[in-house]
Amino acid sequence: MYRKTLATLVTAAALIAGASAASAQNLIPLSKLNGVNLGDSLINQGRPLPALTGRIGVNCPAPGVQSITARRMGGNRVRIEAVIKNVGGINWVSNRNQQTAMIGDDFGRANARRDFTRLDAGSHFVLRHDVNWNLANEFPSGFRASINYDPDIYIDGNPANDDCRRNDNSRSISAAEINALFR
Known part of the structure; x- marks a missing residue:
């Protein structure tokens, strides 16, 4: 279970880092993270996370x-x-x-x-x-x-x-x- 949780968190971090590094974007649609199942993490104790909506802002003029x-x-x-x-x-x-x-x-x-x-x-x-x-x-x-x-x-x-x-x-x-x- 620990490996599955770690792999899930690494996948989510990679999605966030990859989207943040894109020079043409300053906002990351949170829907990109919806495919990542964080429901099995120890933090959630097997309960699925609610659907993510909105955007993560990055500070730059756009x-x-x-x-x-x-x-x-x-x-x-x-x-x-x-x-x-x-x-x-x-x-x-x-x-x-x-x-x-x-x-x-x-x-x-x-x-x-x-x-x-x-x-x-x-x-x-x-x-x-x-x-x-x-x-x-x-x-x-x-x-x-x-x-x-x-x-x-x-x-x-x-x-x-x-x-x-x-x-x-x-x-x-x-x-x-x-x-x-x-x-």
Whole structure:
């Protein structure tokens, strides 16, 4: 029983360490640990642990595109909204012209744009773009919200503007999803 408990704890520690070491992530979904059976450990005395929910936070700045949505405003008017949020545990502090949040269309046009130099941990801002939607358009465009960085932002000597979770810097909404608002 001791070996089984030790092996289980080593497996859980390896999962946590491996997920913590991933440079692109600052948060570890606890669901990754749900497959590890800690129920046989001496601590639990054979009782299973409850399901793990939430995330383990790592202290680093991590601005990301939290969501992009489309909402019908009346008539053919549609509002595209993107929420940009620092999900990290440290404030994002940078210099002007080093980062931009934007909403762009499939044709490469920037429709809404905001430069930002500070985004406190847990805080957010919203980008909005209103468009007259044409259901008869043969080639309608979807939209993409993104955070774009200056190419040398990671070597500028400022760790407060090094995004430690780069995999959440863009999200898209398709033309088909926008068309569905009119059905």
